[in-house]
Amino acid sequence: MSLVKSKPFTILLVEDNAGDVEMFLRAVEHELPRHDAEQVELVVAARAEGGLKILAERPIDLVITDIRLPGMSGLELLQRIHDMNRHIPVIMVSWVDAVDTAIEAVHHGAFDYIVKPFEKFDLAMRIHRAMRISEIFAEQRGSEVADPATLPFRNLIGNGPAMQKVKAMIDTVAKVPATTLIIGETGTGKELLAKAIHERSDEADGPFQVVDCTTFTEGIAESELFGHVRGAFTGAVSDKQGLIELGSRGTVFLDEIGDLPLNLQAKLLRVLEEREVRAVGSTEQRKLAVRFVAATNQDLAAKVKRGEFRKDLFFRLNVMVIHVPPLRERKEDIPSLARHFLGRYTKEFGKPIADILPAALTELIAYPWPGNVRELRNVIERAVMLAKQDTIDRSQVVNLLHADRHSSGSIIEEHLHLPYAKAKEKILEEFNRQYIQAKLNAHKGNVTHAASEAGLPRPYFHEIMRRYLKKEGD
Numbered sequence: 001m002s003l004v005k006s007k008p009f010t011i012l013l014v015e016d017n018a019g020d021v022e023m024f025l026r027a028v029e030h031e032l033p034r035h036d037a038e039q040v041e042l043v044v045a046a047r048a049e050g051g052l053k054i055l056a057e058r059p060i061d062l063v064i065t066d067i068r069l070p071g072m073s074g075l076e077l078l079q080r081i082h083d084m085n086r087h088i089p090v091i092m093v094s095w096v097d098a099v100d101t102a103i104e105a106v107h108h109g110a111f112d113y114i115v116k117p118f119e120k121f122d123l124a125m126r127i128h129r130a131m132r133i134s135e136i137f138a139e140q141r142g143s144e145v146a147d148p149a150t151l152p153f154r155n156l157i158g159n160g161p162a163m164q165k166v167k168a169m170i171d172t173v174a175k176v177p178a179t180t181l182i183i184g185e186t187g188t189g190k191e192l193l194a195k196a197i198h199e200r201s202d203e204a205d206g207p208f209q210v211v212d213c214t215t216f217t218e219g220i221a222e223s224e225l226f227g228h229v230r231g232a233f234t235g236a237v238s239d240k241q242g243l244i245e246l247g248s249r250g251t252v253f254l255d256e257i258g259d260l261p262l263n264l265q266a267k268l269l270r271v272l273e274e275r276e277v278r279a280v281g282s283t284e285q286r287k288l289a290v291r292f293v294a295a296t297n298q299d300l301a302a303k304v305k306r307g308e309f310r311k312d313l314f315f316r317l318n319v320m321v322i323h324v325p326p327l328r329e330r331k332e333d334i335p336s337l338a339r340h341f342l343g344r345y346t347k348e349f350g351k352p353i354a355d356i357l358p359a360a361l362t363e364l365i366a367y368p369w370p371g372n373v374r375e376l377r378n379v380i381e382r383a384v385m386l387a388k389q390d391t392i393d394r395s396q397v398v399n400l401l402h403a404d405r406h407s408s409g410s411i412i413e414e415h416l417h418l419p420y421a422k423a424k425e426k427i428l429e430e431f432n433r434q435y436i437q438a439k440l441n442a443h444k445g446n447v448t449h450a451a452s453e454a455g456l457p458r459p460y461f462h463e464i465m466r467r468y469l470k471k472e473g474d
């Protein structure tokens with residue numbers, strides 16, 4: 001898909017304050033990344049009435065309007081624009097004291113809002129996202145196909161308002177050939193969401209290739225990602241496809257994109273923009289048909305400001321964004337998730353456990369879940385494993401939620417029936433799982449802080465997480 005347009009992208013700015021107009025001009029001129037041939041034109045009107053006149057006379061791709069204007073207000077203008085053409089994205093601008101009105105406007109169909117006083121980076125980021133999204137949807141409208149009947153979300157449990165929003169976003173992004181960024185704390189289900197996007201997209205019949213960006217150090221990593229040709233370096237005895245090409249005609253899931261080393265970020269950006277990949281040691285650029293979904297639990301904008309993440313890659317990724325709220329902010333999903341995992345583990349362990357008692361559910365709902373859905377899954381798994389009755393009751397749940405306070409004697413007793421080697425393996429596994437979970441809990445799921453307190457490099461900590469907190473077949 002080429003996003004390069006021959007006609008300029010035209011932004012209508014409705015703003016009566018000359019200083020703010022100047023600020024916009026500077027942000028657009030100096031901060032906004034754009035394709036080589038792309039031109040951005042800014043048309044300014046001081047009043048809503050003037051803005052409407054311009055809209056009637058010429059094509060406008062994006063409107064940015066102050067909420068407070070002399071004469072017709074920004075909100076009325078939003079309404080009038082939507083009456084004319086509901087596809088034009090409108091960004092509302094307000095002072096902090098009017099931010100409620102701006103949020104209200106978003107509920108009524110505004111695309112986004114910006115709060116004064118502006119920060120150049122934030123301003124450019126929001127304008128850029130609106131530009132790219134309006135292009136993506138314009139292209140999609142050009143080749144509109146009948147909407148397929150909505151598939152049910154088989155594996156994605158939770159139907160509260162937050163998850164419904166997430167599911168609606170999944171359906172939106174799956175229909176357009178754009179890179180998606182999923183942002184959420186560890187264990188919120190980002191990989192599961194990425195799979196759901198893949199399954200609902202045109203690439204569903206192709207592979208779903210996971211690329212764990214925490215495992216790349218500079219150097220050899222480039223060939224792992226992009227492949228190499230025979231003789232490219234010592235040990236390259238034959239041509240080898242990279243992880244990205246292995247996702248051809250399917251989806252490449254870039255997990256923990258925030259951890260990708262800077263040199264690879266530059267190369268990945270080229271791949272995302274050119275849709276071509278060049279193997280190490282090769283001069284040939286190979287065309288690539290791949291959907292990219294990236295995920296992070298880090299604040300990428302903050303990383304950009306610290307010089308740890310490339311601004312151009314951030315802008316490129318920060319277009320189709322899905323925020324997955326932490327489990328503590330969608331507690332309404334806890335009962336259905338808990339029962340889902342109960343079903344899974346009773347089958348796996350062959351134990352006929354009928355239900356989780358209401359008092360036990362109350363405990364589960366009250367707990368803050370710093371490890372999110374993954375931690376809930378692990379608690380239910382252990383509850384089923386240890387259960388001696390046909391229901392899970394409150395005391396079992398309370399014990400498990402505070403497992404880190406258990407004496408080490410009990411864990412040994414639990415495994416005494418096993419031969420030495422097996423018992424050691426199981427206890428070590430349990431230690432790793434509890435240790436990592438407790439460290440994550442203590443840092444509200446922040447992997448960087450948890451790893452630092454554990455005295456482990458972040459990639460190594462992450463590797464232990466993958467091994468002991470994640471499971472095969474997830």
Ligand SMILES: Nc1ncnc2c1ncn2[C@@H]1O[C@H](COP(=O)(O)OP(=O)(O)OP(=O)(O)O)[C@@H](O)[C@H]1O
Pocket residue numbers: 155156157158184185186187188189190191192193255297337340373374377470474
């Ligand atoms: N909504 C959900 N319904 C069912 N299972 C879920 C849901 N969300 C997460 N899970 C399960 O929780 C576990 C963790 O999910 P996943 O690995 O997708 O999280 P993540 O956000 O990618 O984590 P990390 O940031 O640590 O890589 C998996 O077992 C996944 O199947």
